[in-house]
Amino acid sequence: MSIVCPHCSATNESTAQFCTSCGKALPTQTTTGPRVVSDKEFASSKTGQTLQLAEMKKQVKTAFSILLTIAILQAIGGGLLLILGLLAPGSAQQAGAPTGAFELVFVGVFVLILCAIFTTLAFWARKSPLPAAITGLALYATLVIAGIVVSGGQVRGLVIPIIICIALSRAIAAGVKHRALKQHMAV
Numbered sequence: 001m002s003i004v005c006p007h008c009s010a011t012n013e014s015t016a017q018f019c020t021s022c023g024k025a026l027p028t029q030t031t032t033g034p035r036v037v038s039d040k041e042f043a044s045s046k047t048g049q050t051l052q053l054a055e056m057k058k059q060v061k062t063a064f065s066i067l068l069t070i071a072i073l074q075a076i077g078g079g080l081l082l083i084l085g086l087l088a089p090g091s092a093q094q095a096g097a098p099t100g101a102f103e104l105v106f107v108g109v110f111v112l113i114l115c116a117i118f119t120t121l122a123f124w125a126r127k128s129p130l131p132a133a134i135t136g137l138a139l140y141a142t143l144v145i146a147g148i149v150v151s152g153g154q155v156r157g158l159v160i161p162i163i164i165c166i167a168l169s170r171a172i173a174a175g176v177k178h179r180a181l182k183q184h185m186a187v
């Protein structure tokens, strides 16, 4: 394979960018394989834009699903803590009730409030996935850090919080991708 220079007719190797004889730019070879499109390139055709729209919806769905899954887990966890607290012997009836039961109710209610917030964020994500996901991670990370501080630097039992933070980071990544697609669509 070789390229004939359109300027001086010299023969060059197919990989050459510039002519070895006259130094001018050589035409780019047409490749036989599929064209590799980078993240920064966007579709201009109708079909391509339809695909981009589908991709945007996919990113919205990812962010929405992650936030809603967290809300569901909080509903289950908060509900269980609340029930356990309320069912604990002597929790509601007596003044000198064990403090453990009160704590369970308190934490249960707190987690249920978080569940309501994350449900709201999930539905916000359907319109604006990026700010919703960022708000979710900022709120959650703040609470985890506050929890560590309150418990006197205790960092055990952080597996679930770390998994949730990773999931929220994925939601943010989906939001970033969504915004990049949307910005181009608007042009």
Ligand SMILES: [Zn+2]
Residues within 6 Å of the ligand: 005, 006, 007, 008, 009, 010, 019, 020, 021, 022, 023, 024
């Ligand atoms: Zn040439």
